[in-house]
Amino acid sequence: MIDLHCHLDLYDNPKEVIKRSNELGIFVLSVTTTPSAFEITERLSSSCSRIRTAIGLHPQIAHERHTELEIFRSLVSKARYVGEVGLDGSKDFARFSSIQQIVFEDILAATQASGGKIISVHSRSAASQVVSTIKKFPSAGIPIFHWFSGNQAELREAIDIGAWFSVNPLMLMSKKGKELVRLMPINRVLTETDGPFTRNKSEPFYPWEASLAHPLLSQIWGVPEGEVIAQLLSNLKELTSASL
Ligand code: MN
Numbered sequence: 001m002i003d004l005h006c007h008l009d010l011y012d013n014p015k016e017v018i019k020r021s022n023e024l025g026i027f028v029l030s031v032t033t034t035p036s037a038f039e040i041t042e043r044l045s046s047s048c049s050r051i052r053t054a055i056g057l058h059p060q061i062a063h064e065r066h067t068e069l070e071i072f073r074s075l076v077s078k079a080r081y082v083g084e085v086g087l088d089g090s091k092d093f094a095r096f097s098s099i100q101q102i103v104f105e106d107i108l109a110a111t112q113a114s115g116g117k118i119i120s121v122h123s124r125s126a127a128s129q130v131v132s133t134i135k136k137f138p139s140a141g142i143p144i145f146h147w148f149s150g151n152q153a154e155l156r157e158a159i160d161i162g163a164w165f166s167v168n169p170l171m172l173m174s175k176k177g178k179e180l181v182r183l184m185p186i187n188r189v190l191t192e193t194d195g196p197f198t199r200n201k202s203e204p205f206y207p208w209e210a211s212l213a214h215p216l217l218s219q220i221w222g223v224p225e226g227e228v229i230a231q232l233l234s235n236l237k238e239l240t241s242a243s244l
Helices: 014-023 035-044 059-078 094-113 127-135 152-160 169-173 175-183 207-221 225-240
Strands: 002-006 027-030 051-055 081-086 117-122 141-146 164-167 189-191
Touching: 002 141, 002 189, 002 207, 002 225, 014 035, 014 051, 014 207, 027 035, 035 051, 035 059, 051 059, 059 081, 059 094, 059 117, 081 094, 081 141, 094 127, 127 141, 127 152, 152 175, 164 175, 169 175, 169 207, 175 207, 189 207, 189 225, 207 225
Parallel strands: 002 027, 027 051, 051 081, 081 117, 117 141, 141 164, 164 189
Antiparallel strands: none
16 A cells, blocks of 8 residues: 655654554655654654655745755755645635745755655646646655645646656545546556545545555556556655666
8 A cells, every 4th residue: 555645744643643543554655844844753663664755845934944944955965755846726725826936946956856756746736837847856866746736737737747647535525536546547646645634534534545545546446456456566665666
């Protein structure tokens, strides 16, 4: 099972969630929202070989945390994964778009300078802008658009730059999300939960609930669930064997 975008450090009980994820052998990409959270979050799961930690600076707090870019630059060489980073053009954050843009470009420049990384990208209401920004840094690594919610033209732009996609159960339950996933290259799709920000009724989604995406992907791809799981594992292997 794969949860390629999860905020392990933000659960009420991170140690329990990490312990259970580890016992279940889930591959988790533990993304962070600030560079200063990277080292402490990485230490939380240092004994778990299938949990990896990404260094990030979430676009929704770029206006408050741009001062941490220096920390990002000093730590990025220690990380193989970058995230959560990107742009957010939705109603509450559009007014911070210029600082978000500066922060995202700085992050991509530092990521490129350190040889390229696997990057978990937020692109809510800003998909085209995210694509054109990534194009400026062609050696920054492999972008994985997490919870892609742009339109179909924007999706094609992302596919054209070689982007990957992590999709979550909530996205797969919506008609729009299903249509988008249908258009994604099957060999560039992985699962995620975005927990604890996503909620399954009253509880946050946990990494082991990434498997709720399997029956939905089975319908969309028209293959049995066993083949979905095999495809996802093969995709993960391909991604993690990239020479970054
Ligand atoms: Mn997230």
